[in-house]
Amino acid sequence: MNTAIRINIAINKALTRSLTEYLKSLNIRNIFVETGRTSTLNNGTGLFGLRPKTPLAYDPVEIVSIFVHQSLEDDLMAGVFHTLDLKTPGRGTIQSSDITIIKAHPSFQICSQLQIPQQIPASFFTDLRAIACVVQRGEGDAVARVSLKAGASVPVTTYGIGGGVRDKLGLLRITIPPEKEVIDLVMSKYDIDSVMEMFISEAKLDAPGRGIAYIHPIRKGTVNTRISRKRAEQAANMEQMISAIDSIVGGVEWRKTRLEQENTRMRTFLTDLVELILVCSDGFGKKLSKIAMENGASGATICKTRYIYTSEEDYDRNPPRRDISKMIVSPSAVPKITQAIEEAGGFEDEAQALLYSHPVLKAYTYRAKEVKRI
Known part of the structure; x- marks a missing residue:
């Protein structure tokens, strides 16, 4: 790291x-x-x-x-x-x-x-x-x-x-x-x-x-x-x-x-988290995000980004269109997620993944002890 x-x-x-x-x-x-x-x-x-x-x-x-x-x-x-x-x-x-x-x-x-x-x-x-x-x-x-x-x-x-x-x-x-x-x-x-x-x-x-x-x-x-x-x-x-x-x-x-x-409601916030960001070749975001969610990430938002070329050599080996997946996870889940993405070939030449994180001070979302399937 x-x-x-x-x-x-x-x-x-x-x-x-x-x-x-x-x-x-x-x-x-x-x-x-x-x-x-x-x-x-x-x-x-x-x-x-x-x-x-x-x-x-x-x-x-x-x-x-x-x-x-x-x-x-x-x-x-x-x-x-x-x-x-x-x-x-x-x-x-x-x-x-x-x-x-x-x-x-x-x-x-x-x-x-x-x-x-x-x-x-x-x-x-x-x-x-x-x-x-x-x-x-x-x-x-x-x-x-x-x-x-x-x-x-x-x-x-x-x-x-x-x-x-x-x-x-x-x-x-x-x-x-x-x-x-x-x-x-x-x-x-x-x-x-x-x-x-x-x-x-x-x-x-x-x-x-x-x-x-x-x-x-x-x-x-x-x-x-x-x-x-x-x-x-x-x-x-x-x-x-x-x-x-x-x-x-x-x-x-x-x-x-x-x-x-102003008065704010008494809410329970999530703390001790990081935002895990995965940038990869176009089309790999959904697959690699699913793998991350199977190994500790609770959800992901996949957006589109593009890579700007700086040389002819760059153009030949780097796809311009990229997926960027944003996930909020516990720091303890990062090693397992990283290993799973690596085993799936995420860091090889086809997917060309970049995985990085930065701290989250607090987060809020709906939480339930159990959601029954209908």
């Missing part, structure tokens, strides 16, 4: 090419791109000054993930921040997380030596957390709207297919579609618990088969404060003023709201 830093950059789709070309110029390999959308409150006016028909507005977004040694974290993040002008609200965000590479196909490499030009230091927040909420397809907007109305930050929604809990519900599974939406939100750690409570209530996660929400740590990064499409009527809009105050005070603690003072 090796420790590394995963850097996630969520940017408007129109900027993806500029970002990947910049990363290629630094000779970074193993670039993965996942497609999704951001949601903002549609508070502007529509045609002829009429109120817009939909409460949310959407923008296509792509989440670019790279894996580097910790020594490269600061300079690389600063380079991306300045190259893409991420200080401007709405252009995108960048965050880093600690991960553990459990096992990988030999083609996967953690970047440890790069020729990165001297960078102007960039200021990143360190008091952040990330929350992910997996819900049924079509219910993501309600969850996204909760975070926007709370003024947390702009959520990113991606899509996948779920498995595990649904398969254990007998005939009840007919009423639960396998298609899932994954809402990811990076925000101040001071209000994260209150927003998670909102997610649980809005998505009805205390009912069987409804989904899961979990919180994981962020090392450092930025947040997207452009939560509304409302046209600015002053010299500076609200998002620009918030960003300016963030820079002055050097953090986001000042944004702490009364959310944390």
Whole structure:
């Protein structure tokens, strides 16, 4: 096992090419791109000054993930921040997380030596957390709207297919579609618990088969404060003023709201968990996820990602389309799952799997002592 830093950059789709070309110029390999959308409150006016028909507005977004040694974290993040002008609200965000590479196909490499030009230091927040909420397809907007109305930050929604809990519900599974939406939100750690409570209530996660929400740590990064499409009527809009105050005070603690003072229900959360992420060649995700679930994983959400080529040699030996399976498991289950995937050929040339994990601070989902099959 090796420790590394995963850097996630969520940017408007129109900027993806500029970002990947910049990363290629630094000779970074193993670039993965996942497609999704951001949601903002549609508070502007529509045609002829009429109120817009939909409460949310959407923008296509792509989440670019790279894996580097910790020594490269600061300079690389600063380079991306300045190259893409991420200080401007709405252009995108960048965050880093600690991960553990459990096992990988030999083609996967953690970047440890790069020729990165001297960078102007960039200021990143360190008091952040990330929350992910997996819900049924079509219910993501309600969850996204909760975070926007709370003024947390702009959520990113991606899509996948779920498995595990649904398969254990007998005939009840007919009423639960396998298609899932994954809402990811990076925000101040001071209000994260209150927003998670909102997610649980809005998505009805205390009912069987409804989904899961979990919180994981962020090392450092930025947040997207452009939560509304409302046209600015002053010299500076609200998002620009918030960003300016963030820079002055050097953090986001000042944004702490009364959310944390609101009463929350007494819930039993799951702790001492990790998110186990499996990236593999297209078509292998379902098979390898099933093997993982047979060896300790309670469920999985399988999404699509793609591999960005950095050379002709890369193109010949690496398939562009990939599956990415996300599972919440106990750390004690990881060795057995890893061994089972290895025995199934997951790390050989055809599947080309990458298996890594990062800590989960707490999670919530429906739990029952026994679910009877009908």
